[in-house]
Amino acid sequence: MKTKIGILSIALLCGQLIFAQIATSKLIKGQVRNALIPVEDVIVFNTKHNLGTAVNAYGSFEIRASVSDTLVFSSLVFKSKRIILTEKDFLASHVIVPLDVFTNELAEVIILAKKEMNPISGSTQKIVDLQFFDDAKSSPKNTAMLSDQTIDKGMDFVRIYKGILKTMRKDNPGKQDFYKDTTFADYVISHVNYSFLSSTLGLRDDEIKLFLVYCENDSKSRTLMDPALEFQLLDFLSNKNKEFKRITAN
Structure with a gap:
């Protein structure tokens, strides 16, 4: 019996905490803006309360939030943005959120100078098949080998x-x-x-x-x-x- 009462008390306490958290949140208004193109198809998500909404045709939105909540803005046209709400945001009539447009930057291309190649006339297979042997004058000294050890090539x-x-x-x-x-x-x-x-x-x-x-x-x-x-x-x-x-x- 005591166990059931304890569990019930914990459940009621958790419920009160959740309700209190929701009660402290307020409806905040805002507008997403860009100086170049109209803002639309932007999703606003409150990561703390797991709430979200979409902006209207004028870029305006309303969402429940509290101080220190993080709002995430997602869009195909604009770069994603995160803002942390402060007390100042709730005192204002609405929050202005500027978004930057995606820009397609081309990767750097390096063009190397074309080298003039002199093709070998005739069949080159004969050159591939040739075997060359080092001689004492043309072969460089192999400093990686000990003086009393040798190995072919x-x-x-x-x-x-x-x-x-x-x-x-x-x-x-x-x-x-x-x-x-x-x-x-x-x-x-x-x-x-x-x-x-x-x-x-x-x-x-x-x-x-x-x-x-x-x-x-x-x-x-x-x-x-x-x-x-x-x-x-x-x-x-x-x-x-x-x-x-x-x-x-x-």
Whole structure:
């Protein structure tokens, strides 16, 4: 009996704490702006209270939050942004959030000077088949060998180095991140079946990219960019899809 009363007391206490936390949150108004193009299709998410909304055609939004909450802004056109709310934000009539447009920067291209090559006339196979023998005057001294040891044509240091390196990698394989230069959205598109995104998650073609950008703002997304974690990735996408649907439905 005492155990049941204790459990009930703990449950009531937790409920009061949650209710008090929600009660202290206030409805904050804001507007997302950009000086160049109209702002639309931006998702605003409160990471603390697990709440979200989408901006309207004028870039305005309303969301419940409290001081020190983090708001995350996700969009296809604009760079993602995080802001931490302060008391000053709640005193203002609305919060102004400037977003920067994505810019496609071209990678640096280095053009090397073209070298003039003089082709060898006739068949070159004869040259390949020729065998050359060193003589005392033309052969450099092999300083890696002791004076009382000799070996025909010296040591192949390149082959020795490759052999040692191969053995070291085999015995001590290092962790390599093959996807460090790939975004989470691009990784999912190339590794997850389209039918899972469209049929299982119920995402329209125009929603898929925005949904994946929304997922990128969760730090956990980068840890799942590994083919060995396929099931964890699908589970993550399913859970994030519930949040995304709840936000975009408003």
